[in-house]
Amino acid sequence: MSFISLSLLAGLFAYLSPTNALTAPSPATSACSVLTSSLGAKKVASSRLSLEYISSKQDYWNARQSSYKPTCVIYPEAAEDVSVALKAINAAGTRFAIKAGGHNTNDFFSSVDDGVLIDLGYMTAKSYDESTTLATYEPGNRWGDLYNFYQPYGRTVMGGRLNGVGSGLALGGGLSYLSPQYGMACDSFRELEVVLPSGEIVTASNTSNPDLFLGLRGGGGNAYGVVTKYTVQSRPAGKFFAGNIVYLFQHTDAVVDAVRDFTLYNLDPKASVMATYETLTTPDLNLNLDEVIILFVVYDGEDPGTAFANFTSIPNLVDTSSLRTYPQVTDMPVPLLAQLTRADNIFRMGVHHIETDTYKTALKNWRAWASANKGQYTYTSFNLYPVAKSLTDASKAQGGNALQMPDGPWLWSNYVLSTPPDLLNVTYEKVQASFRDMVAATPMATDLPLFLNEAAKDQNALATFSTYSELQKIKRKYDPDGFFETKTGGWSFA
Ligand SMILES: Cc1cc2nc3c(=O)[nH]c(=O)nc-3n(C[C@H](O)[C@H](O)[C@H](O)COP(=O)(O)OP(=O)(O)OC[C@H]3O[C@@H](n4cnc5c(N)ncnc54)[C@H](O)[C@@H]3O)c2cc1C
Incomplete structure (x- = not known):
């Protein structure tokens, strides 16, 4: 008998054998079929043609993530479903991801x-307790859903500055327009319901699993467990004076100086700004149409006094500031930009002492890069986020968080790069790598924490926290078998 005939025979036996390697389902397929039986077909989408599957796969702000194909998508309705899911996924040994x-x-x-x-x-339940002013919500809510829900009570919760972002924001710290008054979004956590990697459902608060509670206050999502319910301190929300001031780039120096002065000298925690410098890929024809500065100003109250005077005194193209509700405040960006930014998107971070000029160097480097790489991207921006002393004080007053934020004022800088989706073998890896190298070569503070929510994985942002070794211990305690560490993405604790 020839070698080929022997191989065919062996293949036939293997095919007929119930335990053969050729037909054994993959770990992911096993987990999906177990979950279809245990959770019920209604909570599991296995067909790539189902509307739920398509919607879950498409709905990422970085469109590249839509190219990945989960074997199935599960839709838990309660902590118990998440617990069943984690146990089945762990038993099957498959990879997984948690999406909010x-x-x-x-x-x-x-x-x-x-x-x-x-x-x-x-998981979109939400409620408000008027006697305690505590708000409770599940993780499937977007910030806009929550702001709209709490508005009739004259309250809001600490969350994103744009309404479409998800609740995972608070697990990475969470910078809000109200942060100068109340700290990071995670500082308002009071109690969390958490499904641990083992599947056990626990409470994390100052009195129950306080170490886990610390890790979840800004130490990153998908690391220590799955949060299935947030109970947070709500905040009053009346009328806000807010809007966008748009400048031509010739005012770059004046605007950046105004941001510096605001960060250093503003003493009114009700005032908040975010400065964004935007560049399109279109050639610079000296028409000033490819670059624009958009400032976001938000004041918690009807009269900002002189809080934004340094900004309004700079000649601008348009100033949309007016009285708004909080849901309107978080729906401010120019609609065109929101459309343009639906692409393969990359975030990177920098952090700067305000007494040094590294944030100015960062702006200069980014602008030079944007000019030299015209045609290689669709859009890029550089954004400055002041971290006020009142913010870090408010954080400390509530017990601090996983960042243990050094006293403000200081500045976070965020860089965004958008490239078209990789199609027909045209990839943008080269320009993305060049962008990474530009940020890496730009000086930044080494004794301040990077902003987890908008850092790239290779920036290893968690390791910039002074609490890193404590977080490593918390991670080892709550994920002792390295289940999350090895089977889902996220920050490295190695
Ligand atoms: C347009 C835009 C605007 C933004 N604005 C702000 C802003 O104003 N302030 C700010 O701080 N950040 C902002 N960000 C950054 C944002 O906070 C992060 O991208 C954050 O990770 C988004 O959370 P998500 O739930 O939408 O995303 P996801 O990608 O679904 O989740 C983020 C991470 O958290 C994990 N996770 C989510 N929910 C849970 C859970 N319940 N339990 C365990 N792990 C979980 C996920 O696995 C993932 O690792 C913005 C981002 C974008 C794209």
Whole structure:
């Protein structure tokens, strides 16, 4: 008998054998079929043609993550479903991802290829307790859903500055327009319901699993467990004076100086600004149409007094400031930009002492890069986020968080790069690598924490926290078998 005939025979035996390797389902397929039986077909989408599957796969702010194909998507409705899911995924040994709003730009933080996607989008319950002013909500809510829900009570919750972002924002700290008054979004957590990697459902608060509670206050999502319910301190929300002031780039120096002065000298915690410098890929024909500065100003109250005087005194193209409700405040950006930014998107971060000029160097380097690489991207921006002393004080007053934020004022800088989706073998890896190198070569403070929510995975942002070794211990305690560490994406604790 020839070698080929022997191989065919062996293949036939293997095919007929119930335990053969050729037909054994993959770990992901096993987990999906177990979950279809245990959770019921209604909570599991296995067909790539189902509307739920398509919607979960498409709904990422970094469109590249939509190219990954989960083997199935599950839609838990309660902590118990998440517990069943984690146990089945662990037993099958497959990869998985936890998705809330899908806005994190890092691959595999909330997306998975050939694994189980846990889409929390159906967990949208929310409530308000008028006697305690505490708000409770589930993780499938977007910030806009929550702001709209709490508005009739004259309250709001600490969350994103744009309404479409998901609740995972608060697990990475969470910078809000109200942060100068109340700290990071995670500082307002009072109690969390958490499904641990083991599947056990626990409470994390100052009195119950306080170490876990610390890790979840800004130490990153998908690391220590799955948060299935947030109870937070709500905040009053009346009328806000807010809008966008748009400048031509010839005012770059004046605007950046105004941001510096605001960061250093503004003493009114009700005032908040974010400065964004935007560049399109279109050639610079000296028409000043490819670059624009958009400033976001928000004042918690009807009269900002002189809080924004340094900005309004600079000649501008348009100033949309007016009285708004909080849901309107978080719906301010120019609609065109929101459309343009739906692409393969990358975030990177910098952090700066305000007494040094590194943030100015960062702006200069980014602008030079944007000019030298015209045609290689669709859009890029550089954004400055002041971290006020009142913010870090408010954080400390509530017990501090995983960042243990050094006293403000200082500045976070955020860089965004948008490139078209990789199609027909045209990839943008080269320009993305060049962008990464530009940011890496730009000086920044080494004794301040990077902003987890908008850092790229290779920036290893968690390691910039002074609490890093404590977080490593918390991670080892709550994920002792390295289940999350090895089977889902996210920050490294190594
Ligand atoms: C347009 C835009 C605007 C933004 N504005 C702000 C802003 O104003 N302030 C700010 O701080 N950040 C902002 N960000 C950054 C944003 O906070 C992060 O991208 C954040 O990770 C998004 O959370 P998500 O739920 O939308 O995303 P996802 O990608 O779904 O989740 C983010 C991470 O958290 C994990 N996770 C989510 N929910 C849970 C859970 N319940 N339990 C365990 N792990 C979980 C996920 O697995 C993932 O690793 C913005 C981002 C974008 C794209």
